[in-house]
Amino acid sequence: MKLLEKASRIYLLASLLIYVAVGVAFFWIIKFMIYDEVESRLMVEKQDFETYIRSNDTWSNNSYFVENKIEVVPVFGRFDNKVAFTDTLISNRYDETADPFRQLTFYTLIGGSPYRVAIRKSMIESYKLIEAISAAMIAFLGLLLVSTFLFHRVLSGKLWKPFYDSLARIKDFDWTKNKPLETVRSEITEFNELGDVMEKMASKMQHDYRSLREFTENASHEIQTPLALINARVEQFIQSKDLGENHTYWIEEIYHAARRMSRLNQGLLLLAKIENQQFTEQEDLDLSELALNKLKDFEDILQHKEIGLTVQSTGSFRKVMSPALADILLTNLISNAIRHNYTGGELRLESGADYVQVSNTGNPLKSDPERLFERFKKESAGAESLGLGLAIVKEICDNCELGISYQYEEPIHSIRITG
Amino acid sequence: MKILVVEDEKGLAESITDYLSREGFICEVANTFWQADEKISLYQYDCTIVDLTLPDGNGFDIIQTLKKIAAATGIIIISARNTLEDKLKGLEIGSDDYMTKPFHLSELNARVKSLIRRRNFGGNNDMIWKDIRVNLPARKVFIKDIETTLSKKEYDLLLYFLSNIDVALTKESIAEHLWGDNMDSADSLDMVYSHIKNLRRKIVEKGGKDYIQSIYGIGYKFTAP
Numbered sequence: 001m002k003l004l005e006k007a008s009r010i011y012l013l014a015s016l017l018i019y020v021a022v023g024v025a026f027f028w029i030i031k032f033m034i035y036d037e038v039e040s041r042l043m044v045e046k047q048d049f050e051t052y053i054r055s056n057d058t059w060s061n062n063s064y065f066v067e068n069k070i071e072v073v074p075v076f077g078r079f080d081n082k083v084a085f086t087d088t089l090i091s092n093r094y095d096e097t098a099d100p101f102r103q104l105t106f107y108t109l110i111g112g113s114p115y116r117v118a119i120r121k122s123m124i125e126s127y128k129l130i131e132a133i134s135a136a137m138i139a140f141l142g143l144l145l146v147s148t149f150l151f152h153r154v155l156s157g158k159l160w161k162p163f164y165d166s167l168a169r170i171k172d173f174d175w176t177k178n179k180p181l182e183t184v185r186s187e188i189t190e191f192n193e194l195g196d197v198m199e200k201m202a203s204k205m206q207h208d209y210r211s212l213r214e215f216t217e218n219a220s221h222e223i224q225t226p227l228a229l230i231n232a233r234v235e236q237f238i239q240s241k242d243l244g245e246n247h248t249y250w251i252e253e254i255y256h257a258a259r260r261m262s263r264l265n266q267g268l269l270l271l272a273k274i275e276n277q278q279f280t281e282q283e284d285l286d287l288s289e290l291a292l293n294k295l296k297d298f299e300d301i302l303q304h305k306e307i308g309l310t311v312q313s314t315g316s317f318r319k320v321m322s323p324a325l326a327d328i329l330l331t332n333l334i335s336n337a338i339r340h341n342y343t344g345g346e347l348r349l350e351s352g353a354d355y356v357q358v359s360n361t362g363n364p365l366k367s368d369p370e371r372l373f374e375r376f377k378k379e380s381a382g383a384e385s386l387g388l389g390l391a392i393v394k395e396i397c398d399n400c401e402l403g404i405s406y407q408y409e410e411p412i413h414s415i416r417i418t419g
Numbered sequence: 420m421k422i423l424v425v426e427d428e429k430g431l432a433e434s435i436t437d438y439l440s441r442e443g444f445i446c447e448v449a450n451t452f453w454q455a456d457e458k459i460s461l462y463q464y465d466c467t468i469v470d471l472t473l474p475d476g477n478g479f480d481i482i483q484t485l486k487k488i489a490a491a492t493g494i495i496i497i498s499a500r501n502t503l504e505d506k507l508k509g510l511e512i513g514s515d516d517y518m519t520k521p522f523h524l525s526e527l528n529a530r531v532k533s534l535i536r537r538r539n540f541g542g543n544n545d546m547i548w549k550d551i552r553v554n555l556p557a558r559k560v561f562i563k564d565i566e567t568t569l570s571k572k573e574y575d576l577l578l579y580f581l582s583n584i585d586v587a588l589t590k591e592s593i594a595e596h597l598w599g600d601n602m603d604s605a606d607s608l609d610m611v612y613s614h615i616k617n618l619r620r621k622i623v624e625k626g627g628k629d630y631i632q633s634i635y636g637i638g639y640k641f642t643a644p
Contacts, residue, residue, distance in 0.1 A: 224499035228521035232434035248636035
């Protein structure tokens with residue numbers, strides 16, 4: 001639930017409860033005050049009545065009280081001498097309706113015999129007053145509720161706008177890019193503080209990302225430069241005319257080791273870069289087509305190793321990913337399939353709408369297939385293989401949300417990339 | 420032909436200049452950004468080899484300055500950074516080639532020569548050595564003026580040799596020249612061998628001499644017997 005909606009609901013519920021409570025309390029207060037007023041007037045009339053009785057000691061219903069609202073009834077037998085107020089309905093003299101009255105009942109002695117006296121006052125006017133006040137109250141409170149609710153909504157929307165704008169910018173923020181995060185400034189201190197904190201965090205993230213990236217690049221540079229020097233020196237050295245057989249053997253070893261180290265360094269750097277998600281450019285690629293084109297680069301070696309090539313395509317496997325990574329992925333897959341192939345073997349490229357599969361003939365795995373994609377996992381003891389090719393393939397798949405599976409059906413090894 | 424080598428690693432700069440001097444180029448070295456900046460504003464070079472990472476500056480800035488004051492100079496970037504962005508940026512600001520360290524001196528030499536050829540003759544010239552003549556625009560090879568049909572790889576191989584006459588070339592550098600970095604395997608060395616065999620046969624068939632000399636354990640040398 002959105003903050004605004006939640007706040008509105010709570011506000012609406014709370015103000016509804018408060019308004020109802022206020023309304024009810026108001027109603028009772030008014031009612032109490034009106035009763036209080038009526039009752040005090042009844043008490044005054046009682047005093048008048050008693051004064052009259054005391055001086056005249058008689059009562060006739062057509063005395064100076066204009067309205068016939070005093071009822072004097074003789075009482076026989078036992079009675080409870082107490083003064084009580086009651087609500088009562090008396091039928092109207094002119095029409096058939098019953099009107100509400102407040103009645104004061106007390107007992108008194110007139111001419112020595114006990115009488116029950118009931119003095120009444122009509123409540124019609126008072127009830128009308130209560131009704132009118134209540135109706136006005138409900139109308140005003142309702143109007144107040146609606147208007148404050150609307151006002152609250154608009155105000156909250158306005159107040160929170162910088163927050164939502166900033167949130168949208170934070171969502172769009174990409175720490176691999178150089179563009180700094182800029183949150184929306186407003187009059188509200190808390191939002192500005194939040195914005196400051198977010199901006200600081202974002203710039204720290206960008207900074208860390210950049211330094212990590214620079215570190216990997218610098219590490220590469222620092223290692224590649226001495227390796228380049230070794231290479232260059234060896235190349236210079238082999239130009240000398242008087243090299244013995246022993247010398248050339250040693251030189252070749254040095255040269256090989258240096259080149260191997262350089263490739264190893266490049267492979268590990270590549271892995272680090274993939275892990276750090278430094279390949280950010282995205283394109284919609286057709287992996288089936290790319291794989292097919294990639295095979296052309298390997299034509300020579302396929303021919304040389306007399307490897308038969310079968311291509312089977314039932315659809316194009318489209319994927320939005322980094323073109324550089326797609327290229328590395330396919331190159332590694334194919335060169336792996338060639339490296340572990342035997343002369344006169346077979347290489348098969350299959351593709352469909354959601355997969356690309358490279359299969360090759362080869363000797364059965366000596367190690368656990370589960371560990372095939374681990375780093376430095378080498379099948380052959382051959383010094384040429386670095387043991388990074390499939391680790392890189394796996395890393396790319398993990399980073400680009402591609403599935404990868406390995407299958408062996410004698411003598412075909414298959415690696416399948418699925419979308 | 421004058422070449423400026425901008426490289427902070429002194430040993431590497433020395434190797435490059437030694438190697439290219441043997442090929443008849445006049446080489447000068449700048450070890451720092453400021454040296455390079457001074458040299459390019461004072462002298463004219465046919466080709467500049469620039470390392471991107473210098474202790475006191477960025478190689479890209481040198482290239483930009485160079486493009487402003489001497490647009491005809493060929494530029495080859497040598498860098499340990501092999502990111503696509505760097506390569507693209509290098510080409511964008513006007514460099515002609517990009518080589519990732521570590522590279523083969525023979526490869527650098529071949530690229531410098533090819534660059535100078537392109538710069539000076541627009542590629543419209545023949546490469547002649549002894550009785551071999553290569554017509555570059557048509558990619559045709561003549562041995563004693565008889566046309567010889569070479570496969571694409573054999574042609575590339577011959578050109579590589581012709582750019583590195585009398586130089587011992589390692590099998591690895593040849594393999595990399597022909598197939599790029601991807602082909603690092605024992606197979607590619609076998610393939611080098613079979614291509615060399617074919618090339619040698621085709622040259623001899625047309626009456627040429629056997630110019631390709633094997634160097635045990637190392638590679639080959641193209642030289643007059």
